[in-house]
Every structure is written in structure tokens, then in C-alpha cells.
């Protein structure tokens with residue numbers, strides 16, 4: 426029932442990405458549009474984030490789709506989850522031009538299926554074969570696709586979230602929103618205001634040069650947000666990545682809330698209301714499983730990548746399992762009552778709901794969570810496969826999990842070793858109940874990596 430990872434050539438875990446004008450060119454996007462329009466017919470909705478290269482690239486994808494006979498609806502700038510919601514509600518597919526959290530010079534393509542989820546591996550491999558073989562022909566004049574625009578649909582997405590919180594739980598709560606000059610400038614503040622919050626905004630003008638901070642919401646880049654949260658006495662600050670499918674938080678004291686803790690806090694809130702399973706990749710911190718099992722819930726692990734989480738959630742639900750929540754330990758959370766994709770606007774709304782249910786502050790709630798120690802490392806090597814094979818043999822007598830890479834579980838701790846599919850890198854995550862144990866495991870695994878790499 427758990428989605429399985431398959432190797433692709435052009436598309437990574439979250440679509441195609443690269444430097445605009447070098448790897449990501451209008452020519453490539455016309456080809457992707459033609460290939461996609463060959464296997465997906467009907468009305469395809471397109472949108473983009475605020476990057477400066479977005480204008481030319483969206484025109485190219487539209488040209489390819491129309492040339493293949495699809496009718497194209499251009500929604501302009503909007504968050505990826507907004508486009509996913511609109512596809513599910515109204516259209517036969519979607520294309521989002523975005524490079525998510527990557528720096529301003531990057532851009533990319535995410536392909537959305539009619540159910541609102543990102544295209545799975547099997548279909549992506551078929552699409553790649555068409556792109557490489559170019560075995561498609563433009564349709565003739567009678568069946569050429571047409572373009573129309575529909576920018577007002579964004580309100581429908583915002584209402585789909587606020588409709589889940591009819592009691593206005595944000596009344597009396599001050600929140601600071603940092604959309605990072607990205608597409609959430611037109612959604613998150615509106616959503617939280619409708620929920621009753623008093624909203625202040627920083628980096629709130631859409632600008633593809635990202636003058637305030639980079640699209641990745643890092644602790645350093647969020648310092649001005651932290652300062653504003655403290656100075657205006659806000660309950661929390663929320664920031665998004667470049668396409669607003671992720672949200673991260675600053676507590677009322679101006680401190681960055683580590684993403685696994687944010688995931689655990691919201692999981693705890695949901696598991697206290699509902700009984701069921703939560704779906705997440707094997708790389709997510711142990712704290713999330715600890716909180717869920719304490720509240721009587723169960724956890725299902727998938728390979729790393731939101732598409733595997735979303736598709737496993739759908740598949741489990743189809744088999745009668747009560748799936749109540751899902752997400753990744755990077756601020757990308759999936760709420761099945763809303764839709765099956767990561768949604769930063771929905772995550773911000775849920776944090777309002779969490780805080781309105783208690784007299785405690787965000788920092789107090791975080792402090793009450795169990796304490797874990799996480800160490801992340803990456804090693805540059807081209808021998809990823811040899812390393813993984815060697816480690817599998819070395820640890821064959823221990824408790825292991827092969828959902829993605831190799832996870833070695835020992836003594837209330839684990840080590841996850843994964844070879845990157847796109848870079849010459851082996852990633853290591855260690856999660857333990859004790860900092861010394863973390864260091865000891867790190868030393869042990871690095872020695873192994875040096876031996877095989």
C-alpha cells in the first residue's frame with residue numbers, strides 16, 4: 426500500500442528544476458507542454474510563482490499545450506497548493522511553473538494530475554519518454570487549443586480553507602505573515618484575516634528578485650520576521666517557501682520552531698480529535714511518532730518525497746484505513762480534510778486553530794513536547810550504491826528498514842542513510858534520545874562511509 430520510488434531522468438522528486446535560461450529554457454517547456462498535451466487532454470490550468478523567469482516560461486508551456494490540442498486556463502501567480510485545489514475542483518490537469526525554495530535564478534515545472542496530486546513516478550516516466558523521443562505532432566487548425574484567463578479563482582481556494590474554520594478562531598490573535606515576496610502575498614494574509622486574526626505582513630509585495638529574503642525560509646532570513654513578532658506582541662509568525670506549499674513558524678518570543686516540532690504539535694492536536702493513521706517519510710523525526718502513538722494514533726512510513734506521502738494517503742484511504750494527517754518534517758503538511766498535497770496556507774490556518782484551543786503560548790506548547798536530538802550530515806561521494814550495499818551487509822543482524830535507503834533502529838535511536846538520486850551525495854540523519862548517543866552513532870556511521878566511499 427506504500428508508494429514505491431522509481432528512478433526518473435529529467436524529473437526529480439518535485440518536478441523538473443534548474444537554472445532558468447540554462448537548464449530550464451522556453452524550448453524545453455514547449456516540449457514538456459506538447460508531451461503533456463499528448464497524454465492529457467481537455468482543460469489544463471497553468472500558474473506560476475513570482476520568479477522573474479516565470480513570464481517567458483509560462484508562455485512557453487501554454488504554447489506547447491495549445492499546440493497539442495489542450496485548452497489552457499491561465500491563473501497567473503498563485504501558490505502551488507491553490508493551483509492543486511483548482512485542478513481537483515474544475516480542470517483536467519495543471520502545470521505549475523516554480524522552483525519552490527530554490528534561489529531566484531532557478532525555475533522549474535510541477536505537473537498536477539486531475540485529482541490535485543503531483544504526477545506519480547510511473548506516469549512521469551511515460552512523459553519523459555515522450556519528451557526525449559519527441560514522438561508527438563502539433564494538432565491541425567481545427568483542434569488547436571485556446572487560452573483563457575481566470576485569475577479570480579484564487580478566492581475559491583482561500584474560501585475552501587476558511588470554510589473549515591467557521592467559528593473565526595483567530596479573534597483577538599495577532600499574527601505576522603512573511604510570504605517572502607512569493608505568491609502567498611495574495612492568500613495567507615487574506616485567509617488569516619477572514620479567520621478573525623489581526624494580520625501584519627513583512628515581505629508582502631510580490632517580487633521575483635526576492636529583495637527581503639531568499640525563497641527558502643531559513644532562520645537567518647527570518648530574523649526581521651522574528652523582530653516584528655516580538656515588537657508587535659504577536660502570537661506567532663508564519664513564513665512560506667517560494668511556492669507556499671510549506672509553512673514554518675516563529676514563536677511569540679521570536680524563536681524559530683524546528684519543523685519536526687511544528688509537525689509533532691499539529692499531529693498531537695489532530696490525534697486528540699480523531700483516531701487514525703498519520704503518513705510521513707522515514708526521514709521525519711522520531712518525535713512525531715512518539716506524539717502520535719501517545720495519543721492512540723498509528724504512523725505509516727513512506728519513501729522521502731511529498732508525492733509518496735500523498736499517494737500513500739490516498740491508497741490507504743481507498744483500502745478503508747482512516748488517514749487523518751500527513752506530511753514531511755520540513756514544514757510541508759497535508760490535511761486530507763482539505764486536499765492531498767502540502768499546503769502552507771492551510772498549515773498557517775491550522776496553527777491559529779491549535780493556539781485558539783489553549784491558554785498556552787506557542788513556546789509553552791513546544792516546550793511540553795518530548796525532547797529528541799537530531800544530527801544531519803551529508804557526504805560527497807559517487808559511490809552511493811556501494812556504500813548502501815556495504816552498510817546493508819554490515820547491519821544485517823540489526824533491526825533495519827529499507828523503505829528508502831537504510832534505516833538502522835537501535836536502543837531508542839535510529840540512523841538513516843540515503844543516496845541522493847540527483848546529486849553525488851549520501852545523506853545521514855541520526856535521531857536519538859540522548860546527545861552523546863547521537864555523536865557515537867555519527868562517528869560509527871562516518872567510519873563505515875569512509876570505508877566504502
Ligand code: MG
Nearest residue numbers: 525666668670
Ligand atoms: Mg515548495
